Amino acid sequence: MAKELTPRAENYSQWYNDLVVKADLAEQSAVRGCMVIKPYGYSIWEKMQQELDRRFKETGHVNAYFPLLIPKSFLSREAKHVEGFAKECAVVTHYRLKVNDEGNAVVVDPEAKLEEELIVRPTSETIIWNTYKNWIKSWRDLPILCNQWANVMRWEMRTRPFLRTAEFLWQEGHTAHETYEEAEAEAQRMLNVYADFAENVMAVPVVKGVKSETERFAGAVDTYTIEALMQDGKALQSGTSHFLGQNFAKAFGAQFQNRNGELEYVWATSWGVSTRLIGALIMAHSDDNGLVLPPNLAPIQVVIVPIFKGEEQLKQISEKLAPVIAELKQLGISVKYDDADTKKPGWKFAEYELKGVPVRLAMGARDMENGTIEVARRDTLTKETKSLDGIATYIKDLLADIQKNIFQKAVDYRKQNIKTVDTYEEFKQEIEKGGFILAHWDGTAETEAKIKEETKATIRCIPFDSYVDGDKEPGKCMVTGKPSKCRVLFARAY
RNA sequence: CGAGAUGUAGCGCAGUUGGCUAGCGCAUCUGGUUUGGGACCAGAGGGUCGGGGGUUCGAAUCCCUUCAUCUCGACCA
Structure with a gap:
């Protein structure tokens, strides 16, 4: 491995x-x-x-x-803006280097100091x-x-x-x-x-x-x-x-x-x-086997791995696959045909799984005889053997299906991990488990800071849409008990 | 910027009571055999032991210093 x-x-x-x-x-x-x-x-x-x-x-x-x-002075024109970014700006102060007196290194030429320093844009x-x-x-x-x-x-x-x-x-x-x-x-x-x-x-x-x-x-x-x-x-x-x-x-x-x-x-x-x-x-x-890429963003949507003994067999498989590859490309699908004989098929399977290629096709001597091909999908890690007839359109539909499935999985995951809480005690417990929490907040920065300080959770946003019943209805702040217009979204964040 | 840990081959590590030519696995190269889930055999190449300074007959190993990386805090798209 x-x-x-x-x-x-x-x-x-x-x-x-x-x-x-x-x-x-x-x-x-x-x-x-x-x-x-x-x-x-x-x-x-x-x-x-x-x-x-x-x-x-x-x-x-x-x-x-x-x-x-950007000229340094520009940044300070807007008071809040400079406050937000000043601490993380790289500054250009000189425009020239020179060789030092020992002749073994370059140093900043102190003569070449900029009149007005420049900021690398944040x-x-x-x-x-x-x-x-x-x-x-x-x-x-x-x-x-x-x-x-x-x-x-x-x-x-x-x-x-x-x-x-x-x-x-x-x-x-x-x-x-x-x-x-x-x-x-x-x-x-x-x-x-x-x-x-x-x-x-x-x-x-x-x-x-x-x-x-x-x-x-x-x-x-x-x-x-x-x-x-x-x-x-x-x-x-x-x-x-x-x-x-x-x-x-x-x-x-x-x-x-x-x-x-x-x-x-x-x-x-x-x-x-x-x-x-x-x-x-x-x-x-992604999962423990590697990346899982949605077909709409995968650089390689389909990889084809021939399984062969000797050059003659590779040639036969390649001939059999050529029209399939052409047809897939015609349908706008990005295909990689990996016929390198420097790696074994098993190695390639693992490698393309790691790289998240949505669909893998494999053809060996058995498939060639039967006019079939092995189709493996990355999102479910399942394999099936399909007839070569109509394989290109099947793959096209499969890619659409994978795209949909990946999204649905993520939607389901979010649904399971979005909760409402009404008390601060409950909030403290739930936040440890991760996920989104919808709770009432009194709208003040003080309360927000207190929550962040005590739980490391921040208000991610005040959502536009409703995610659970009643989350747009007024209530009482879970910390202070003051009135709140609607629930806001909390989480620990990156 | 605070606390802790780690720097040895491309990667992962062993070696650290100071002592022979610094080692192992993976990767790499050569030749051969293989090929349906990360192949095998034989051989080969590859090292400023993070950098600098010191102690010593002798330093990867001890001391000082410096740099880098990682984890945890503070800060953040």
Whole structure:
């Protein structure tokens, strides 16, 4: 056994770390907190990008690119914003290196100090609003609907592959609008795009809602979020969309003449999802045998393994399979035919299971004689022997079925792990078991802080939709007994 | 940034009362036999023992120092 995963039950974090490395998604780099995303992991990101980008374009957005480096002064224009990010910014102070006097190392040239230091972007609101203010003079210039695919850097103390790294890849949408209502609707619309993507492409069910003041993005009026539940019972914030009000417009002096000829500050949104989604994908579906990828994101949807003795037999099997491969490709299915004779079939089976390939086909001498093929599905780990006739359409349907099944499993899991509690004592017990908890809260930051302090649980969001009977009805805060409008979603989170 | 642990071949580890040429498993390479769930035999290559300094006739082993990683806290998409 070349590659063994730590079982989830034994050590969930270790399982996750093992999987990331052994499934060839990413590895540790020479730079603290930064990872190398390997080709297999990156191709999952590329598929995510394709699906998201298409949805952004369909909703009228265009892509652009803004600089990596931001003048330090920009960050401090919005008071809350700087407060939120100042502690985790990397700063560029010099623009030149030189060889030291001993001639054996390069050192920073003290002569080359920057007049104004530059910040490696933790997010781009400031540089973008400094730019947008020049683009916007009239209501006729609005809306601006831009997105950028970029890297950002947040100097985190503790990092984990995909879930929290110092540098990560993401997209950030930044839009400018004429009215409060239009911007607010945009923030909601993009949250819905994220939720649709999470559920239909990633097969990860999410709870949509609004963040409490404490958890809100620094500089936003409101932050909307999609929250997913991982297999260890912890929540993962998987995407956020912010209604920024006029905060950044005011900070950067972005005004326009409205339809009444008056000067007004521009209304804004921003929204993003990151490579963290790969972490969500792993922790939502995978098992002790390795990754389980939903067909809609799997870089390889079908792998075909020939089982042969000698070159002559391989040739015969390959000929038999060629039309099947062609037909699958015609149906838009990504296929890998692994006829390498350097690895045994058993090794390949284990390897592709580890990598989460949704469907595996195998053909040996027996199948060839019978005109059959072995079909194995990753999500259920079941095998069946099927006739070669009509196999391609069968596989196409099977992939759709697997996508549906993976999602349903995740929905069922969430259903089993979403509870309501009415007393704080009960809450303390339940939170130890993990999962989502719907409970009443008095709406104050003090109570929220007390709960976090005592239980490590945070308010993930105030959900938009109802998940259990009566969760939208008023009640009494489980801690203080003060009135509460509706139940809010608690969990321990990543 | 606080507490603890660990650094020996690509990976996982043994060796640490100071003493021969630093070892084992996996991986790698060569040749052969194999191929329906992580094959077998034979041979081979691969090491600044995390870095620096010290003690000593002699250091992976003892001392000092430094760096890195992991776990747990504080902080966070």
